[in-house]
Amino acid sequence: MGKLFFTLYALIAIAVASFVIGQVTLVDPVLQGPLERYYNELSIGSLTLLDDSLDKNQERWPEQLRQLKKAFGYPLNMRDIDTLALSTERLQRLRNGETLYAKIDNADHLYRRVQGSDMAWEIVLSETQSEHYQRLTSGTFYLLEQFLLRQPKSTWPDVLARLNVQFTFPIVLQPMEGMHLTPTQRGRLSEGLVLSTDAATSAERHHHRMAGTDDVLTIGPFNEPIFLTRFSFILLFIFAILMALAxxxxxxxxxxxxxxxxxxxxxxxxxxxxxxxxxxxxxxxxxxxxxxxxxxxxxxxxxxxxxxxxxFDRATPALTLERQELAAWLNETVNRIWTGERQITLHLHAAPTANAPCAYFEPKLMARAVGNILQNAQRYAAQRIEVSTDISASTCRIIIDDDGPGIPLVDRARIFDPFTRLDTSRNRDSGGYGLGLAIAQRIATWHGGEIAVEDSPLGGARFVISWPSHCAQ
Missing domain, CATH: 1.10.8 (Helicase, Ruva Protein; domain 3)
Structure with a gap:
């Protein structure tokens, strides 16, 4: 499950990284031109008023710049054009009177040449559009007010008409009494503060009372940068596609x-x-x-x-008993079926001897019984298994000992029931379905014998297969 979510997170991370890389390498260059046109249209009127506010004597410019910085909403500087970190082509455009937009140190900068000089205005723009409008109006109100106060009041309507040609947003002068304002809004204007109305809509306007008068300057609404809005939707759409693909x-x-x-x-x-x-x-x-x-x-x-x-779960079949020398047969059989797993030592005490007593049994079936018990011992033995024989004139016995945990007395009868597995330390979840011992017991029964379980001298379990030797045959 962890791998599934790791894969999902990795794909999402790749999608986000692709979006960010694409935005840095493609979006910024694409927006360079539209942003310059947008900021030029939005600020050309204010920048023109900045030029008009400067004294012809350039020695007074530093003092005037300090006054402008106090009133302007943006960080405002005057820089030597040759010191700007712009390309040669863009510097030439700046000298030709164009307004340039540049992103420097993750901040938007606006540059425009100061008319008749080798200096340029540098305005560091705010990050959001709403803040941009609010800060722009703060400096614009100051420039408009200073410009109008230098003119006779009777000429203000004509002056504003000429200024509206330079600005891309409307500038209106109206008496405060004719405006639909709340007492709080009127109080804000009376204190000389900037009042914003309809800020949550595209009809956002900003108001400022002219000093020493009851007239209010109103700026706005501003033209929405449609290309930016559409581009934002396109970016969101692309991001949604990348996430969907992820x-x-x-x-x-x-x-x-x-x-x-x-x-x-x-x-x-x-x-x-x-x-x-x-x-x-x-x-x-x-x-x-x-x-x-x-x-x-x-x-x-x-x-x-x-x-x-x-x-095997049927009546005793007709067995074909064969005469075998038990020790020799057991030695060959154990060596053939022993797997040697789990580093367990097998000790076989069944060496052939001269004049050994005879034994009769069905070799394939008896080999199956021995193999099943030996496999069981191999599962549970700690280190040692011993296999031996004991044969007399009437009975044959094969004895298998292990040094495992042993089998409790109460469980020794039922371990030969089909599909039985002990819920003790002898059951190590080592596989099997509880049929091996049942089959071995069935084979012993077919031979007229049985399998008994005893305590082993090795400390584990002892399985004894016994059946009549049939030596009288």
């Missing part, structure tokens, strides 16, 4: 894996017990697929074991 890239292989798992499960349910999924282990559903395949494998083994036990 999620799709995560969901699609997941969906295909789930479809394959469902198809395999349906085939398994129809009786095709060989059906397995073929999902790569490193895939998102790789671990789930491996778990499913392991479960299917165990179910198939269980069904096979059940079918196999069914062959």
């Amino acid at each position: 999620v799709l890239g995560w969901v699609r292989p997941l969906w295909r894996g789930l479809a394959q798992l469902r198809s395999t499960a349906e085939a398994f349910g129809r009786g095709d017990f060989t059906a397995r999924t073929h999902i790569a282990p490193r895939a998102a559903l790789g671990q789930l697929a491996q778990t499913f395949n392991a479960m299917a494998e165990r179910i198939q083994q269980l069904i096979s074991s059940h079918k196999e036990y069914a062959r």
Whole structure:
């Protein structure tokens, strides 16, 4: 599950990184021209008033600049054009009177040549459009007021008409009494503060009372930068597509894996017990697929074991007993079926001897019984297993000892029941379905014998297979 979410987070991170890289490498160059035109149209009137406010004597400019900085809403500077970090082509455009926009140190800068000089106005713009309008009006109101106060009041309407040609937003002078304002708004204007109305709409306006008069200057509404609004929607759309592709890239292989798992499960349910999924282990559903395949494998083994036990769960068949020298046969059989797993030492005490007593049994079936018990001992032994024989004129015995945890007395009878697994330390969840000992007991019964469980001298369990030797035959 952690791998699934890690993949999703990685795809989302790639989508976000792609969006950011694309914005830096593509968006900023694309917006360079439109932003310059937008800021030029929005600020050309204020910049013209800045030029008009300067004295012809350039020695007075530093003092005037200090006064302008107090009234202007933006950080305002006057820079030598040759010191600006702009390309040669852009510096030439600046000298030709164009307004330039540049992003420097993650801040928007606006440059315009001071008329008749080698200096340039530098305005550091705020980050949001609303703040931009508010700060722009603060400096513009100051410049308009100073410009109008230098003119006879009777000429103000004509002066404003000429100024409206230079500005891209309306400038209106009206008496305060004719405005629909609340007492709070009137108080703000009376204190000489800037009042903003309809700030939440595209009809945002800003108002400022002329000093020493009851007339109010109103600026706005401002022309919305439609290209920026549309471009923002385009960027959001692109980002949404990238996120959708990231999620799709995560969901699609997941969906295909789930479809394959469902198809395999349906085939398994129809009786095709060989059906397995073929999902790569490193895939998102790789671990789930491996778990499913392991479960299917165990179910198939269980069904096979059940079918196999069914062959033994019947009346005693007609056995073909063969005469064997038990020690020699056991030595060969154990060496053939011993797997040597878990670094367990096997000690076989069944060396052939001269004139050994005879034994009669069905070799294949008896080998199966010995193998099942030996496999059981191998699962639970700590370090040692011993196999030995004991044969007399009437009885043959094969003894298998281990040094494992042993089997409690109360469980020794039921361990031979089919599908029985002990809930003790002897059950190490080591596989099997509880049929091996049941089959071994059935084989011993067919030979007229039995399998007994005792305490082993090694400290674990001792299994004793005993049956009549049939030496009289």
